Amino acid sequence: MKKLKGFIVKEFFHIFRDYRTILILFGMPIMQIMLFGFAITNEIKNAKIAVLDHSKDELSRKLVEQISASEYFTLYANLQNVEEMKTAFEEAKIKQAIIIEKGFAENLYKTNQANIQIISDATEPNTANTLSNYTQVVIRNFQQDLNKQQQSGVMQIEAEVQMRYNEKLKGVFLFVPGLITIILMLVSAMMTSISITKEKEMGTMEILLVSPLKPFQLILAKVIPYLLLSFLNACIILILGNYVFGVPVKGNLILLLAESMLFIITALSLGIFISTRTDSQQVALMVSLMGLMLPTIMLSGFIFPIENMPLPLQVISNIIPAKWFIIIVKSIMLKGSSFIYVWKETLILLGFTTLFIGLSVKNFKIRLA
Amino acid sequence: MNNSENRPAVKVNKLTRQFGDFYAVKEITFEVNKGEIFGFLGANGAGKSTAMRMLTGLLAPSSGEATVAGYDVYKEAEKIKKNIGYMSQRFSLYEDLTVLENIKFYGGIYGLSNQQIKQKSEELVEKLNLHEVSKSLLSGLPLGWKQKLAFSVALLHDPEIIFLDEPTGGVDPVTRRQFWKLIYEASDSGITVFVTTHYMDEAEYCNRISMMVAGEIAALGSPNELKKQYGVDSMDEVFVKIARPSN
Structure with a gap:
């Protein structure tokens, strides 16, 4: 010893x-x-996104506001048409674009359904994935808030994404x-x-x-x-x-x-x-x-x-x-x-x-x- | 048996080491007497180191018998290790330890008590005149000092036999001479010295030498005997005469 x-x-x-x-x-x-x-870190903060809002109604504005308020995203531009979006992607100015269809609020109230397109720059697949997940979460939260306010129950879709074990990814x-x-x-x-x-x-x-x-x-x-x-x-x-x-x-x-x-x-x-x-x-x-x-x-x-x-x-x-x-x-x-x-x-x-x-x-x- | 004064320090009988078909050492037989300086000479690759490695327990023999300090190399390797010192051609202390730390470390692995280590350290520092550098890292010392220290450290646990594997490799003649003074001192105090070398001038310093050629002992005797036997004036010529036929 x-x-x-x-x-x-x-x-x-x-x-x-x-x-x-x-x-x-x-x-x-x-x-x-x-x-x-x-x-x-593969966690994303302040990713630049652009919004192409064809509807420009009260609800769509509110949604865009919520998305850009999140710490994950920074609103780079409000786009006017699809061409502008293409340019922004090609110049690598944005990582993701959100397109809101025409008559967003109207469709929601009338048919209980509205469409949003999320387009990500998938040259970086992991980032794209993460970003689209983040967006979906924000949109779902938006839906839920909407449903709570509208007692009649405007929307039934309520998908829940749970990020287990690492809630904030x-x-x-x-x-x-x-x-x-x-x-x-x-x-x-x-x-x-x-x-x-x-x-x-x-x-x-x-x-x-x-x-x-x-x-x-x-x-x-x-x-x-x-x-x-x-x-x-x-x-x-x-x-x-x-x-x-x-x-x-x-x-x-x-x-x-x-x-x-x-x-x-x-x-x-x-x-x-x-x-x-x-x-x-x-x-x-x-x-x-x-x-x-x-x-x-x-x-x-x-x-x-x-x-x-x-x-x-x-x-x-x-x-x-x-x-x-x-x-x-x-x-x-x-x-x-x-x-x-x-x-x-x-x-x-x-x-x-x-x-x-x-x-x-x-x-x-x-x-x- | 082990305390007997007449027992040889090393006794080797037909010791052999094979690597596949190749005989690194082939049936060598010799004895080394107590207190003797026994030189093991030969060209590089003649089997000197292999033979020494078998005697120090670094390598198991293929066949033959050998006892070191009266202990059998097959069965009593542990006892041999306690009774031998070893210094290799690659200088073997730690560069990033101080002189005293090196002494303490080697004393420790040989199981010396703190008291003994302290006493030995003082003696060593005194003998080698290392007062001023005892607390400096070894890396700052000249090679000659380091080698003398390595030799003294190998004797720290008072072994019966010390094995020196080309201890003076890469050292200038003056330092080599000083080093041999230390070897003589050790020999005078009764320690058996077993040394391998390929410097022929060093061969003259040995009491007896064995010349190895291609794994076998080609000649064995005192330098004077060998010179007489081959009718030449120097060990260099003896070596040439012995080594030539095999070439």
Whole structure:
């Protein structure tokens, strides 16, 4: 135990004396969450729209007013004809146009039905989708208000769109679980694999192997500092997410932290595995970045929904540990799920961990044999 | 057996290491006496390092027998590790730790008590005259100092045998000479020194040497014996005579 303590102290010296390590460990998580939270967000505010109101009656004006009053939209122009709309789209002045048919109010009162056309610039499909959803919500609210005022019940259509778990479609809600995953993966897997291969590169690994230190003690001492720091990182992200962006933890915090710990161990074992296969820091870094970070970002469901991927990629996504952890974190944080809903994913992560540790031990033995 | 004064420090019998069809080390047999400076010479790839790696427990032998400090390399690797020191050609301390931190770390992994570590640190700093730099990072020290420190650190736990794998690689002759002074001091205090090198001038410093060619021991004896045997004046010529036939 004493041997281990001295070793761990030494690891902390390595970490705290290298400003690059510190930057990656603590600068990056904070920078990323700020970036994702404030700048890179798929939530849309003040999108420019135009209205082509053929009716120009009291009701249509009221609707337009309501739409442009919402924080999602800014009314760019009141159009006079379809040609103007085309030009506005082509010059990329607007993202969406709303066309109100002639006799809007009249039709509504007489036939209980009126038509509105929502035209979106679908060169950015996600934005277009989101915008049209926003518009529909505003229109539905408008209908409901109308129905309340008109006791006779002017309109029967009452479709309800519920944005579950993220009522305001806040992007940061999804980014926090994703970010925790990415950062834990990066810090745990990449940093440990680099720190272990560094010992090989420097020649100190041989000295350690010749010493009475057992290989498992060696590995343990190498990973414990990163285990602690990664855990600290997870806490920082959760706290930032909560206080700066208001992302709640609806489920059990202890369960969330325990699952994070498990994922950290999964990532650490992956890092150890990488370091048993490579001898240089450069290679370890490249393998971690290309082999781990890229698939983790692309295939974990963090940025691109897994359901929308082609089947082969969907299948591949199953072997990305991050995918399962993101499911767990989303469930616990946003839905408040308890353990019985995430035990399967937990088991899968445990499986991965066992596999990587097993492979590492095997590799380690082969090296020595 | 292990306390016996007459037991050789290293005893090797037909030790072999194969990589597939290739024999890196083929049936080498030799003994190293206590307190001796035993040189392992040969060209790069002759099998010196492989042999040393087997004796230090870094590599398992394919066949043959070997005991180090009286312990069997197959069954008692853990005990061997406690009784040997090791320094490799790649200088082996941590650049981003201070002199004292390095000493403390190595003392720690060899299980020395805090008291022992403190005492050893003071002795070492005194002996190597490192007072002024004991708290500076190693990266700022000249290579020669670092190597001397690495050697002393490898002796921190009072091992019976120290293995030096090309310890003076890439060092100027003056520093090399100073380094050998340290080796003699260690040898005088009864520590067995097992050293690999491809510098022939260093061979002269050894009590006995074994020349390896293509995985086998081609010659073994004291420098003077070998020179006499081959009728030449320097180890360089001995080496040339031995190595030529295999080319």
